[in-house]
Amino acid sequence: MNEIVVTALKKPYTFVVLSILILVFGIRGVFTTPTDVFPSIKIPVVAVVWNYTGLMPEDMSGRMIYYYERALTATVNNIEHIESQSYYGRGIVKIFFQPGTDTSVAQTQITSVSQTVIKQMPTGATPPLVLAYNASSVPVITLQVSSTSMTASQIYDMSSNLIRPALVSVAGAAIPNPYGGMPGNVMVDLDPVKLLAHRLSPVDVSKALNSQNIVLPAGDQRIGALDWMVQTNASPRDMNDLNMLPIKQVGNAVVRLQDVAWVHQGGPPQTNLVLVKGQQGVLIVVMKSGDASTLDVVAGVKKLLPGIVNTLPQGVSIKVLNDASTFVKDSVEDVLREMLTAACLTGLVVLLFLGSWRSTVIIATSIPLAMLCSVIGLGWAGQTINVMTLGGLALAVGILVDDATVMIENIDTHLEMEKDLETAIIDAANQIVIPTFVSTLCICIVWMPLFQLTGVAGCSCRWPKPSSSP
Known part of the structure; x- marks a missing residue:
């Protein structure tokens, strides 16, 4: 401790530059370190x-x-x-x-x-x-898609084929299939009575569909100076063509699909339902993947939404229902507010009781610089800014306030003994280094048992380790 203090007194500009570097890289770390609700838990x-x-x-x-x-x-x-x-x-x-x-x-x-x-x-x-x-892959934003002029099947298809592929381009976003609505399929509803009357079974209908609803490559045919692409597409293009598929021939009579089944636009039975003012809608849940930042994923989704809405039919609206970034932003703002409040109150106390503006400035700058050092350390250790790390920083503010106040007060006491400034700083630092170290060590010892936890709780209390292959 004595060597650090003496070096700082002999080379003040070096520590001024170091403080500026901490300020620059600390602020950069605040914006570049992934910010999330929970730490990355590798299960x-x-x-x-x-x-x-x-x-x-x-x-x-x-x-x-x-x-x-x-x-x-x-x-x-x-x-x-x-x-x-x-x-x-x-x-x-x-x-x-x-x-x-x-x-x-x-x-x-x-x-x-x-x-x-x-x-x-x-x-x-x-x-x-x-x-x-991955336990860290949690929903970060939920979008509600609704329309006053589209059916539930059309809204689902639009969400799956237009909106979802556009949102997947956001870095760190994982989007499952939409909830609500109904997938659009071509349904073939067989009539058992008509099948029995024509001496057919569902297997006969299935074989007929598989053998006639096909697309085979046929290559090309060069005729003269032209090269023609040959198409052998036997897949029906509309419902009428599908209804007219032959299933069986009895003499000169042909039993077609419409004679034993009802072919229509439909889908499987709905297992989930989303209602928006009495009409069916769709929910799109955007999840963050792995080590991605919640704030970055949400910001990326919101940035794309206006462009996506412009490409959709008239009457379609996309509304944000849940936004997890709000909670993260509030947590960060609470810690910043506490840090600034602690610095201001501590500086005010020093100014009132010691009457020194220099001591006030030292207190007001040392606490934010120490917090920024912690942010830089989190980035180097591969951690994220989350509820647990923010809670730790909030607890550390109290320790910083105590140590800074004791140090400034002890220096002022030695100055009143008519010592010069350099001697007063060195003597004051040497006098409180052991008590301050012991008090901080006692606080750290309280948290040491957390490093012995196993399972999911233990994953949040340890630094990332290189994983081994199975």
């Missing part, structure tokens, strides 16, 4: 979603999930435990790994085994959706 979990429309939960569990779990335990390393849920037409498997496992490598292993196990699944099974689970 090594991978979720796998199997889809098979119409399959009962019992069959999903016994014929798909059971064989898949056995394949995982035989080929994937570092598995801690596996959880699975089977629903109607859907099965969800969560693979929890040992702490420190690299989820990207684990995801690669899971994807490879998911491709090979399909042969053991029921006929028609498709590869699953493999997702790396």
Whole structure:
């Protein structure tokens, strides 16, 4: 401590430049360090979603999930435990790994085994959706899409095909499928009575559709000086063409699709509903991915919204319902307000009781500089500005106020002993260095048990560590 004080007194301009650098890089760190609600929590979990429309939960569990779990335990390393849920037409498997496992490598292993196990699944099974689970990927902004002149299916298609792809371009944004509305599909509703009357089964209709609703490449044909592109598109272009597809021929009579089914625009049964003033609408939930900043993601989405609205049909409105950046901004403003309040009150107390404007300036500048040093350290350590780090900075303000006030008061006491300024500063610093260090150490010791926590709570109390492969 004595060497630092003596060096500062002998080379004051060096420390002035250092203070300016802290101010510049500290302010830069405030704007460049990712800002979020919670710290980045690395939980090594991978979720796998199997889809098979119409399959009962019992069959999903016994014929798909059971064989898949056995394949995982035989080929994937570092598995801690596996959880699975089977629903109607859907099965969800969560693979929890040992702490420190690299989820990207684990995801690669899971994807490879998911491709090979399909042969053991029921006929028609498709590869699953493999997702790396991250607890930091939380919804940051929710958009409400509504229209007074469009149907629920049209709003859903517009949200999926126009709005969602435009928002995905925002750095750090992850957007699942919209909620509400109804996907637009061509529905073929079979009539069992008519099928029985024409001696047909649903399999016959399915075969007819698969064999006639096709698009095959035919290449090109060079005729003279021209090269013609040959098209063999047998896919119906409208509902009438689809209704006229032949299913069966009996003598000279042809049984067509319209004779045994009703073909119409529709969709699967709705499982969620969004109402806006009595009319159906759609919700688009924007989530942040991984280490992205909540403020950056929300700002990027809001910046794109005016341009997106201009490309949509008349009568379509997009409204922001939930905005997580407001909470983050309020938390940052609270800490800044507390820091400024502490600096002002401490400077005022020093000015009133010591009557020294120089001491007041020192107090008013030392506290913000110390806080900016903390922000720089957070950026170097790979941490984010979040509720936990902001809470720690708020607690640190009190310690800074105590240490700064004690130091200034002790220097003033030595000056009253008719010592010169340099001697007074050195003696005052040497006199309080041990008590100040011990008091600060006692406060730090209180928080030491937090570093022994395990699981999710322990991930928030440790610096990032290099992850190991499974």
